[in-house]
Amino acid sequence: xxxxxxxxxxxxxxxxxxxxxxxxxxxxxxxxxxxxxxxxxxxxxxxxxxxxxxxxxxxxxxxxxxxxxxxxxxxxxxxxxxxxxxxxxxxxxxxxxxxxxxxxxxx
Amino acid sequence: xxxxxxxxxxxxxxxxxxxxxxxxxxxxxxxxxxxxxxxxxxxxxxxxxxxxxxxxxxxxxxxxxxxxxxxxxxxxxxxxxxxxxxxxxxxxxxxxxxxxxxxxxxxxxxxxxxxx
Numbered sequence: 001x002x003x004x005x006x007x008x009x010x011x012x013x014x015x016x017x018x019x020x021x022x023x024x025x026x027x028x029x030x031x032x033x034x035x036x037x038x039x040x041x042x043x044x045x046x047x048x049x050x051x052x053x054x055x056x057x058x059x060x061x062x063x064x065x066x067x068x069x070x071x072x073x074x075x076x077x078x079x080x081x082x083x084x085x086x087x088x089x090x091x092x093x094x095x096x097x098x099x100x101x102x103x104x105x106x107x
Numbered sequence: 108x109x110x111x112x113x114x115x116x117x118x119x120x121x122x123x124x125x126x127x128x129x130x131x132x133x134x135x136x137x138x139x140x141x142x143x144x145x146x147x148x149x150x151x152x153x154x155x156x157x158x159x160x161x162x163x164x165x166x167x168x169x170x171x172x173x174x175x176x177x178x179x180x181x182x183x184x185x186x187x188x189x190x191x192x193x194x195x196x197x198x199x200x201x202x203x204x205x206x207x208x209x210x211x212x213x214x215x216x217x218x219x220x221x222x223x
Binding site for chain 1: 144154157167202214
């Protein structure tokens with residue numbers, strides 16, 4: 001099975017900060033990589049699909065990059081509604097494992 | 108509006124069984140792959156199982172293989188998860204998840220508690 005490792009597990013940031021979250025796969029997943037945002041008590045919401053494509057309705061401050069084993073989610077200017085937990089997930093081959101999550105907290 | 112509504116969760120004893128359902132509306136159900144994902148409150152997301160659009164191909168995580176069975180009824184626009192031999196560590200919120208290319212929809216989740 002392909003393991004997904006996110007870093008950091010949590011981070012503290014302020015409004016307007018640039019935030020970067022990394023996801024590393026244990027073997028190549030090509031560009032089959034999604035990013036989700038989840039707030040407490042809610043279902044995940046797709047932000048980025050195919051490593052770098054912005055999902056419909058997602059603000060342009062979110063961006064994704066990478067291919068193969070190393071991926072990055074960047075929030076260019078953190079907004080109040082962005083304090084949440086972010087998960088990567090590969091969809092290369094089953095099982096489609098998630099990373100353990102990165103919690104973005106207010107500094 | 109797309110809606111995925113899970114049901115069937117609840118309290119069950121260890122070793123027991125439970126069947127979850129996910130009723131879909133507002134999407135062409137028989138064109139979507141469907142998944143079950145679970146989450147212990149406060150913890151991460153765990154992918155459990157997938158079924159293709161016509162129900163002919165299924166995949167499972169090792170943690171549930173042989174105990175859980177995913178199925179779908181495209182005539183009823185409904186996804187199922189039959190869960191047998193339940194363990195305390197299966198306690199979680201269970202989400203159904205629909206995917207097709209860049210289309211991506213989630214239900215609100217149903218809580219399963221395995222406890223004596």
